[in-house]
Amino acid sequence: MQAHLNQPCSWMLQLLLVSNLLLWEYVVSLPLCLEIEGSNELTIEELFDDAIGMAQYTSNLTTQISEEFDENFAKSLGYKARNSSTCHTASLLTPENNEQIQQTQLDDLLKGMISISRAWYHPLEKLVHEVAALNGASETMLLKVKEVEEKNQELLKKIKEILVRVHPGAEENVYPAWMGLAEVRSANEDTRHFALSNIFRCLHSDTDKVATYLEIVKCRVIHNNNC
Template sequence: MQLSWSQPCSSGMIQLLLVSNLLLWECVVSRPMCLDIGYKKLFLQELFDRATVIAQYTSNLTMQMSEEFDENFAKNLEYKARNSSTCHTASLTTLEINEQIQQTQSDELLKVMISISRVWYHPLEHLVCEVAARKGTCETMLSKIKELEEKNQELLEEMKGILVRVHPGAEENAYPAWMGLAEVRSDNEDTHHFALSNLLHCLRSDTDKIVTYLEVLKCQVIHNNNC
């Protein structure tokens, strides 16, 4: 016998229909949420991968550029001894010990990296101009300096993108102004060459820090510190 719309349903059938609808609703609602979380994690993974590749490439390029510049313009021991002078990024709160880095919150690590990258904007801008004006500068050296400037800007944008997605609304840290332009433009050849050499050595140190910080940050955010 078929039920007509006018016939009342039993209480058991009503409960069965309600439970079925509830399960169906939970399935419909939960799947997009899971997909959304998975997409966000995958997107973050891609951001970190891109930033890491750029950071590692920049670090290697800086090492090559530093060694090439010293070989061409700063050969004597005096330059090497003086290259221990303080970098203009020394006032930034950076982390040297591995335990300190791992215990630092992800937002603070990101802010430190962004500050380091930002503070290099003007020094690299002038470094390109000064190396281009140097007698004896070859085209490959100049192209590497220009590429360093471009890669630093790319890396900065990637890290800012990560900060926006991992910590929406977080404010970036202040960064110190660069005060070394006078030495870079000095008429004294020794002072001038040392200033350029020292900038490259400091950039090399800072790019290495960013690579290390990114590895720790990726472990914190993507792998929940299970690395």
């Protein structure tokens, strides 16, 4: 299902009442409203700079979380935990190298970033609870996961605003649902730790991808690809 990013939000209350009846564990419904306080006061370059700074900061946080988790919980899992399972966002058709990125339309890059950020909404919500319940997890790790959850939502709004500015009337792509909660809550400790290690690895990979895409899109929009 696709939704117009610039349509009014007045219908959302009725829609949410209906969607709450249909909501199940692995699907989250998000409003597509774009009333972002102060965003219209920013130039497009300032909006890019804000989004890039936030994306880079978030990527750095996810690096720290992944490294701390593996150091404290995944040593015994070794190479396998860091390099085996695929990410739930793997189904998204996003460019993987600079040549592919340059050949991708701007609106497709922006919609890809939106799909990635939306695909992490539900997992991050659950990760906050799982890390809070994780025996031996530091308070610092929990605070970082909470901050990544908040930054992901803020970044999602900023990228939507950029898309509306660059391509008014663009439609949002679908995003993949996360189906990994059972493994994260497994009774087997190794299974839980393996699942969390993989999730944090994927989270870092995706946040780094968004930060990279944003820099390239800014270069193309603001500097006519002369960076």
